Amino acid sequence: METAPATLGVFALGLASLLALIAWLHRMTLRLEIAQDQTTYLSLHDPLTGIANRALFESRLNEAMAYQYLAPTKVALVSIDLDGFKEVNDTLGHAAGDDLIRQVARRLAFALPEEATLARVGGDEFALVQPGMISEGQARWICEGLIRALHDPFVLGGETVEVTASFGVSLEDGREVTAAEMFRRADVALYAAKAEGRNRLKLYDPQMDASRREKRMLEIDLRNALITGAGLFVLYQPIFSARTGAIVGAEALVRWKHPQRGLLSPDKFIALAEETGIINQLGEWVLEQACRTAVESDLLWIAVNISPVQMRHQAFGSRVSDVLNKTGLPAKRLELEITEGVLLQHSPQIEITLARLQEMGIRIALDDFGTGYSSISYLRTYNIDKLKIDQSFTRLMGSDEVTRTIVQSVIQMADALGIDVTAEGVEDESQRLMLAKLGCTQLQGFLLSRPVTAEKLTELLLQQRAAA
Structure with missing residues (x-):
């Protein structure tokens, strides 16, 4: 009879230790899940701006191209490139350049339609994918809203800077082209927008390919x-x-x-x-x-x-x-x-x-x-x-x-x-x-x-x- 309290004490101590171990395992599991979530988030988002990176963007683009709507629709892929970004870096420094990228991302994200995905795919390059497009006019309307979002000057380290962007749009039936081809066509349209003076929007046209090839050949000849x-x-x-x-x-x-x-x-x-x-x-x-x-x-x-x-x-x-x-x-x-x-x-x-x-x-x-x-x-x-x-x-x-x-x-x-x-x-x-x-x-x-x-x-x- 005298050993009962001691036995109970050992049992209570063992139970407490077990509960502590369970609690510790629970905390470690939560931390591991949070770390895994953070790792997954970082692998899919741009660390500077917090918007989607290229990997997440390509996934969303493939989903948009594969989705079946009740009515015929197209997918819009928009390539966006800041005009004169190098000059900002050269004159105000890389910290100001990074600040500009963050501010541009915020403005563009605020002006996005709900179904669109915005990503940073390069230094000063952004891309947007919008599913369920019913007309070229709708694509233009979305891009014009983004252009207006960049209209007001940016303040960078006390300096006021006006920045514009060029937009190239590929509007395609997702069943007829590949994602890589959509990227290429949007980039061709972007090149045409910059060639025409920047700060403008161009939709892809097959004639642009011929024009670009001709310019490329002329460039090679000039270098030679x-x-x-x-x-x-x-x-x-x-x-x-x-x-x-x-x-x-x-x-x-x-x-x-x-x-x-x-x-x-x-x-x-x-x-x-x-x-x-x-x-x-x-x-x-x-x-x-x-x-x-x-x-x-x-x-x-x-x-x-x-x-x-x-x-x-x-x-x-x-x-x-x-x-x-x-x-x-x-x-x-x-x-x-x-x-x-x-x-x-x-x-x-x-x-x-x-x-x-x-x-x-x-x-x-x-x-x-x-x-x-x-x-x-x-x-x-x-x-x-x-x-x-x-x-x-x-x-x-x-x-x-x-x-x-x-x-x-x-x-x-x-x-x-x-x-x-x-x-x-x-x-x-x-x-x-x-x-x-x-x-x-x-x-x-x-x-x-x-x-x-x-x-x-x-x-x-x-x-x-x-x-x-």
Whole structure:
């Protein structure tokens, strides 16, 4: 009888231990389930934005394509790519770039239809799948809502940034194409949207494939031309003093004689070069050719057009310096022509590049002045050395009083700021006389000289010196 309490005590202790073990096992099971849930979640969602990743997106796309509706429907796959995301990273840093991606994801997710799935499938690339689509108009309506969601500026580290996106849409019957083909078609449409100027929506059309193949072939040919030097050449349009009529400089103009397509106008390949990044290599080649011609012909100065893509490149200033050292042309004899759009980007990298070029002694000319924003403030802020009046103004000033007044105002403003003015597109004597009378500094156009080869330019300069 005396051992009963001890036995009961041992039993109670054993039961307590068993219950504690059961509780511990329960906690461990819950933790394991939570960990497994977290692992599953992380494997299917983008860690930066919390939206679906490519794996989950592809699963949802396959489900949408296999689902059978009572009425005939299609599946919409939308490829979305931010315009100018690289510039945000380059100018504000990667932390700002990540913040932008998060903010864009939130805005897009908020604007989504209930049945849609949004995913981040790349650095600044998103994709959307929407089942049960009954018309092309419905797909456009959804995408236009997403475009509006990105309309307001983003605030990144105290900086206000405007960001747009391009949209490519593949609208297909899920029984007729594969998921991979839907992705491809959406990407083709996205490429077409970017090629047309970005910040827009394009639906896939079979003709886009032919256009893309043609561009790809042209891109390969242009790369080969830069490697071999075959077909590419530079012409030079002399620029004349409005007061004396003497050649004071020239503008370098790149041309390409394609082996099959013949002579291509610059608009056929310059935009392509900018889209593909070839413009950096092409621009450097043109710059070197122009600088050599200026040295060999003893031209006072040479002007070279610079793409906005080149200006955004961090190493552009160094590359210009290398070309000057290689060719022996003094920096003060080089003039780089940029467009107003370059300044309107308000890019810190572009500001740094412009400052470095001017420190070297290179002159900066603003091309096609009057066709864009035409702000006096950035003429002073960036210390622009020259304005080039667009040929559309030159053409109309003889017949339109308002245009003539605008040209006169530009010349007077430039004179007050100590800036030279070149009028482009001078094609008849009345235009030449009028511009000279208004005080224009320099003239350029077919009346005075068409673009010529380097040899012809040297000949013209020798004739001018002999006459003098």
